Amino acid sequence: xxxxxxxxxIFDTSLRDGEQSPGYSMxxxxxxxxxxxxxxxxxxxxxxxxxxxxxxxxxxxxxIARQIKxxxxxxxxxxxxxxxxxxxxxxxxxxxxxxxTFISSSDIHLKYQLKKSRAQVLKEAVxxxxxxxxxxxxVEFSPMDATRSDRDYLVDMVSAVIDxxxxxxxxxxxxxxxxxxxxxxxxxxxxxNVKNMGDTVISVHCHNDLGLAVANSLAAIRNGARQVECTxxxxxxxxxxxxxxxxxxxxxxxxxxxxxxTKIKTEQIYKTSRLLTQITGIPVQPNKAIVGANxxxxxxxxxxxxxxxxxxxxxxxxxxxxxxxxxxxVLGKHSGRAAIAHHLxxxxxxxxxxxxxxxxxxxxxxxxxxxxxxxxxxxxxxxEEIYRGEDKYTLxxxxxxSGNVAVPTATMELQVGNETVRDAGFGNGPVDATFAAIRKIxxxxxxxxxxxxxxxxxxxxxxxxxxxxxAYNGHSVVGRGAHPDVIVASAKAYINALNRLEFLxxxxxxxxVELQ
Ligand code: KIV
Ligand code: ZN
Numbered sequence: 001x002x003x004x005x006x007x008x009x010i011f012d013t014s015l016r017d018g019e020q021s022p023g024y025s026m027x028x029x030x031x032x033x034x035x036x037x038x039x040x041x042x043x044x045x046x047x048x049x050x051x052x053x054x055x056x057x058x059x060x061x062x063x064i065a066r067q068i069k070x071x072x073x074x075x076x077x078x079x080x081x082x083x084x085x086x087x088x089x090x091x092x093x094x095x096x097x098x099x100x101t102f103i104s105s106s107d108i109h110l111k112y113q114l115k116k117s118r119a120q121v122l123k124e125a126v127x128x129x130x131x132x133x134x135x136x137x138x139v140e141f142s143p144m145d146a147t148r149s150d151r152d153y154l155v156d157m158v159s160a161v162i163d164x165x166x167x168x169x170x171x172x173x174x175x176x177x178x179x180x181x182x183x184x185x186x187x188x189x190x191x192x193n194v195k196n197m198g199d200t201v202i203s204v205h206c207h208n209d210l211g212l213a214v215a216n217s218l219a220a221i222r223n224g225a226r227q228v229e230c231t232x233x234x235x236x237x238x239x240x241x242x243x244x245x246x247x248x249x250x251x252x253x254x255x256x257x258x259x260x261x262t263k264i265k266t267e268q269i270y271k272t273s274r275l276l277t278q279i280t281g282i283p284v285q286p287n288k289a290i291v292g293a294n295x296x297x298x299x300x301x302x303x304x305x306x307x308x309x310x311x312x313x314x315x316x317x318x319x320x321x322x323x324x325x326x327x328x329x330v331l332g333k334h335s336g337r338a339a340i341a342h343h344l345x346x347x348x349x350x351x352x353x354x355x356x357x358x359x360x361x362x363x364x365x366x367x368x369x370x371x372x373x374x375x376x377x378x379x380x381x382x383x384e385e386i387y388r389g390e391d392k393y394t395l396x397x398x399x400x401x402s403g404n405v406a407v408p409t410a411t412m413e414l415q416v417g418n419e420t421v422r423d424a425g426f427g428n429g430p431v432d433a434t435f436a437a438i439r440k441i442x443x444x445x446x447x448x449x450x451x452x453x454x455x456x457x458x459x460x461x462x463x464x465x466x467x468x469x470x471a472y473n474g475h476s477v478v479g480r481g482a483h484p485d486v487i488v489a490s491a492k493a494y495i496n497a498l499n500r501l502e503f504l505x506x507x508x509x510x511x512x513v514e515l516q
Contacts (some may be wrong), residue, residue, distance in 0.1 A: 079128030107141035178208025184219035203227035281480030
């Protein structure tokens with residue numbers, strides 16, 4: 001079948017490049033949930049992880065490969081036998097498996113990191129692609145740090161891996177160094193000089209160190225690239241990767257200019273973004289393009305006046321096109337199980353009867369203390385009731401005494417495995433006292449890196465959404481909690497971070513590779 005030259009393939013690496021960045025680690029259950037949503041979103045290729053990195057990574061990639069049917073599932077591997085064999089082992093059961101292998105091509109990396117000659121690295125790249133091809137026809141190769149590589153060496157490497165059987169060659173701007181004009185020219189140079197290009201898909205993978213990842217990817221597309229590697233909310237190493245929602249909406253909104261399309265179901269974008277923030281506990285900044293809280297909020301009187309007269313005056317795309325609904329108040333005290341089920345269905349969630357019973361009970365309890373329940377409140381409940389895996393610690397009760405004359409004291413009971421443990425803690429304030437009680441009960445004392453509180457929706461009865469980041473052995477984990485009482489939300493976030501840390505402890509990556 002002839003390839004459609006106007007289609008841009010979307011390769012999502014949230015579960016690999018995104019997940020390896022500080023604070024974004026996810027457990028297997030969470031990765032599966034995100035992978036299913038990425039499939040719903042219409043992602044062409046899901047990079048599920050780096051199987052050789054740890055048992056946990058391997059297991060997650062294997063489970064994703066077994067469950068995802070429509071999207072291709074890629075496993076990352078360095079250009080060596082162990083990595084490639086392990087990647088194949090993890091993805092071989094996928095409906096559409098892809099091996100993504102890479103090695104550096106810049107003299108800087110060759111001299112200081114690999115300590116190998118250009119000829120040696122070229123041979124390793126070719127051998128890696130050949131080995132991967134012995135397993136599957138679907139092989140992608142990346143010359144890491146391509147944008148700081150000698151152009152003619154890059155041409156030689158790209159030509160050689162195509163000869164060896166790579167069907168996609170990805171050009172990474174590993175350190176986020178390039179700028180749009182230069183990157184566009186590099187892609188054009190490859191098309192002009194790689195003589196065996198044929199049907200090979202040229203992909204790009206940009207990092208955002210100079211805030212140019214999306215612009216660089218667009219410049220590459222303009223010059224013939226037809227696959228973009230990107231992440232939800234732009235998460236990823238350091239300043240992150242190309243943000244999927246931005247690249248997709250740029251192509252959709254400016255189809256008049258680019259004349260290209262993707263198969264992404266744009267109405268699923270907001271939901272996917274929210275799911276990621278629910279899982280990781282890390283919110284996007286309010287002014288983030290496409291998915292930030294203010295992305296469609298018009299504050300200026302002149303703009304509002306124009307919008308009332310005609311939307312096109314100040315709106316280049318509709319909130320609906322990315323899945324943001326106009327009306328947010330959804331449920332209240334009198335909403336029954338059927339109404340809750342109906343609304344969840346409209347939001348795209350299909351729950352089992354048991355799950356629905358639990359969620360309905362939580363909605364009722366919340367409606368007793370909060371008048372209106374919004375989509376975002378429902379998502380917070382869904383996350384806590386359904387998405388979380390088996391936890392070691394669960395909050396049973398919390399009682400806090402605080403004020404300007406009392407010593408803040410928190411009395412708390414936690415379920416720890418099969419036991420219930422009760423104790424009290426003191427602190428400078430109610431949150432400090434609560435965290436002290438948790439530390440006592442769990443006999444842990446991980447450094448607290450960050451603590452933040454947000455209101456999920458507006459109003460003084462809004463649920464507080466809290467985030468707690470704990471440090472562990474050079475890694476960090478983020479926990480989140482939501483409740484109308486911010487102290488309870490804080491306790492939940494701390495406990496969630498401890499539960500995530502338990503998972504991390506058993507899955508610390510064995511291979512410490514500088515992927516950048
Ligand atoms: O940034 C990078 O170069 C990478 C490669 C593994 C593609 O993430
Ligand atoms: Zn990267």
